[in-house]
Amino acid sequence: xxxxxxxxxxxxxxxxxxxxxxxxxxxxxxxxxxxxxxxxxxxxxxxxxxxxxxxxxxxxxxxxxxxxxxxxxxxxxxxxxxxxxxxxxxxxxxxxxxxxxxxxxxxxxxxxx
Amino acid sequence: xxxxxxxxxxxxxxxxxxxxxxxxxxxxxxxxxxxxxxxxxxxxxxxxxxxxxxxxxxxxxxxxxxxxxxxxxxxxxxxxxxxxxxxxxxxxxxxxxxxxxxxxxxxxxxxxx
Numbered sequence: 001x002x003x004x005x006x007x008x009x010x011x012x013x014x015x016x017x018x019x020x021x022x023x024x025x026x027x028x029x030x031x032x033x034x035x036x037x038x039x040x041x042x043x044x045x046x047x048x049x050x051x052x053x054x055x056x057x058x059x060x061x062x063x064x065x066x067x068x069x070x071x072x073x074x075x076x077x078x079x080x081x082x083x084x085x086x087x088x089x090x091x092x093x094x095x096x097x098x099x100x101x102x103x104x105x106x107x108x109x110x111x112x113x
Numbered sequence: 114x115x116x117x118x119x120x121x122x123x124x125x126x127x128x129x130x131x132x133x134x135x136x137x138x139x140x141x142x143x144x145x146x147x148x149x150x151x152x153x154x155x156x157x158x159x160x161x162x163x164x165x166x167x168x169x170x171x172x173x174x175x176x177x178x179x180x181x182x183x184x185x186x187x188x189x190x191x192x193x194x195x196x197x198x199x200x201x202x203x204x205x206x207x208x209x210x211x212x213x214x215x216x217x218x219x220x221x222x223x224x225x226x
Contacts, residue, residue, distance in 0.1 A: 002156065033214060043157065043202065043216040057214045090156055098145070098212045104156035 003027065004105035007093050012111045020077040021108045025072055025093030031055070032074040033102065034066055037088040049074055050097050081112045117205050119217025126224050132190040134220045136203035139184065143205035148177065148188050149216075151200045160201075161188070193224045 003026035013019055025032050034046040045058035049068035060066075063081075068074045078085060088109050092103040118137045119155040126132045138145075147162035163170045163177040163186065170177045190197055208210040 002158065004156075042218045045213050045215065048213060058213060069218055092214070098206050098208060098214075100145070101147070101162065102214055103159060104149075106156045107154075109154075 002103040002105060004091060004093050004103050006089075006105035006108050008108060009106065010109050010111075011079060012113060015081055015112055016085060017081050017112075018077065019081065019110065021076040021089055021091075021110075023074045023076070023091030023093075023105060025074070025091075026103055029093035029095050029103075030072065031094045031097055031102075032068055032072070033092040033094075034060075034074070034076050035092065035104075037090060039087070039106075042088075043090065046076070048097075054098055060061040069111055078110070083112050086112045111113070115222070117203060117215050117217045119203050119220060121182060121220060122172050122218070123221040124223070126190075126193045126222065128193065128195060128224055128226050130193050132193045132197070132222055132224070132225075133187060134201055134203070135185065135187045136205075136217050137183075137185045138205050140205075141184070142207045142209050143208040143215075145205065146177070146179065147204050147214075148175075149202045151202065151219075157202060186198070190222075193222075195224045195226060198222055198224050 005024040030051045033048045035043045046060040048056040065074045088107045090107045092102045092104045145207045149157035150160045151157040165181045175190045179186045204212040
């Protein structure tokens with residue numbers, strides 16, 4: 001158990017809908033990262049937050065947004081969902097902003113039908 | 114400059130053999146190089162990591178070799194076991210332009226009996 005908690009584990013929704021994925025980082029970790037992993041694909045970096053502020057952005061679609069709350073949990077919002085958004089979405093956390101151990105949650109499997 | 118190139122894409126090794134996975138990077142701002150192990154449907158788990166001030170790090174059957182001048186690093190799994198069958202990702206991150214955890218494309222390892 002990495003200590004990073006993601007909910008829900010599975011999500012099935014229709015095209016055009018909006019969903020929210022939730023991540024609780026390990027106790028004491030200030031950074032949260034979101035990654036997308038499509039079937040048999042690598043891990044694509046989406047966005048990073050540190051202590052509530054956005055720190056780095058990857059190839060995140062404009063339909064996607066995220067935030068980190070004062071209690072350090074984070075949410076990833078995906079809207080106007082398309083079939084191609086079906087993927088595993090992982091959250092990771094670390095103490096600092098780079099060069100430290102990052103631990104991943106078990107992921108949320110999103111299926112868009 | 115953000116890429117981390119990983120090879121091979123897949124690898125089949127007999128039980129007891131040595132598994133070797135290679136990675137290369139371009140951005141010299143990377144200064145932390147972790148390896149992650151991922152089982153199907155699970156989140157990536159941090160396996161072992163190295164910084165460029167050392168050329169080798171060993172933890173149990175897992176060894177990272179690092180060649181700073183060549184900008185290459187590799188994972189060696191000694192005495193490979195069927196339970197090691199998983200996908201392995203190398204990664205890198207650092208400061209400035211490298212301040213996001215960037216992953217290689219992954220290597221699917223199968224250890225046969």
